[in-house]
Amino acid sequence: xKVISTNLGKxxxxxxxxxxxxxxxxxxxxxxxxxxxxxxxxxxxxxDRKHHGGEHKxxxxxxxxxxxxxxxxxxxxxxxxxxxxxxxxxxxxxESKIRxxxxxxxxTALVQITQPREPCYKxxxxxxxxxxxxxxxxxxxxxxxxxxxxxGEVKVGDNLELVQESxxxxxxxxxxxxxxSRSKDMDLIRxxxxxxxxxxxxxxxxxxxxx
Numbered sequence: 001x002k003v004i005s006t007n008l009g010k011x012x013x014x015x016x017x018x019x020x021x022x023x024x025x026x027x028x029x030x031x032x033x034x035x036x037x038x039x040x041x042x043x044x045x046x047x048d049r050k051h052h053g054g055e056h057k058x059x060x061x062x063x064x065x066x067x068x069x070x071x072x073x074x075x076x077x078x079x080x081x082x083x084x085x086x087x088x089x090x091x092x093x094x095e096s097k098i099r100x101x102x103x104x105x106x107x108t109a110l111v112q113i114t115q116p117r118e119p120c121y122k123x124x125x126x127x128x129x130x131x132x133x134x135x136x137x138x139x140x141x142x143x144x145x146x147x148x149x150x151x152g153e154v155k156v157g158d159n160l161e162l163v164q165e166s167x168x169x170x171x172x173x174x175x176x177x178x179x180x181s182r183s184k185d186m187d188l189i190r191x192x193x194x195x196x197x198x199x200x201x202x203x204x205x206x207x208x209x210x211x
Contacts, residue, residue: 001160003106004064005089006034007082009045014125022047025122027082033155034087036109036148041087055147056114056199062086062143063093069139074127083126084117086143090160095141095173101166101197109152110163114197116142116176137180144172147197168195184209 009027013020024045035042036059046053062084071079081089088106095116102113119137124130136142170191175198178188189210193203 001090001092003088003154003156003158003160004091005029005081006032006154006156007087007089008034008041008043009082009085011045011047014122016121016125023122023125024052025085025126027085027087029081033107033153035151035153036106036111036146037151038148044087051120057145058148059088059111059146060084060086060117060143061088061090061093061146062117063095063141064089064091065093066139066141073135074132077127084143085123085126088154093144093160095144095176096171098144098172099166099168100170100172100175100195101168102162103149103164103166104146105161105163107152107154107158108150109148109154110150111146112149112197113166113172114145114147115199115202116144116172116179118142118176118179140173140177142172142176166195166197168197170195178206186210 007027008030009024011022011024012026014023024047039058040046040053041059098113100113104111119133121130124132168191174188175192189206192198192206
């Protein structure tokens with residue numbers, strides 16, 4: 001896996017349900033490296049810190065391999081890396097293989113995979129239609145958030161080097177599908193509840209299905 005674009009965003013005004021809001025989802029490639037800090041990316045914009053940023057969502061990774069699928073679906077958009085609001089566009093990122101809890105070295109940063117991205121209406125704003133939310137869920141390749149274990153600098157061309165693979169076999173894609181499935185797989189729920197890399201509140205929500 002290799003970083004092919006580093007992306008930052010500035011506050012952008014949008015209109016949602018007749019109300020003016022701001023969002024940081026409009027991210028674009030930058031020519032410089034970016035610094036992964038404990039709760040966010042240095043010089044990036046996060047407006048809604050209740051749902052973005054923080055220990056378990058400090059930085060968002062999305063796979064460059066998924067871009068052709070979405071470009072075919074939305075050919076009239078002005079495409080560039082960062083379209084999904086990701087800070088790092090990564091070649092070779094495969095959510096069906098990456099385990100939640102895996103630890104990687106990227107540049108000088110040490111990071112841990114924590115959870116998939118769950119789409120909200122702001123992704124629909126970026127794409128010009130809220131239909132993308134269901135499409136994004138159904139497609140099953142949501143990208144991944146990371147926790148920053150060691151603050152560091154990442155640049156284009158840096159590889160994601162696996163330092164430690166999680167003993168818990170739950171993948172990003174398995175957990176993503178579990179979140180949105182009506183019929184919950186009990187074995188996957190047990191894996192999720194036992195996976196300490198996941199935010200505690202997400203594990204607690206799933207515990208009720210085991211009772």
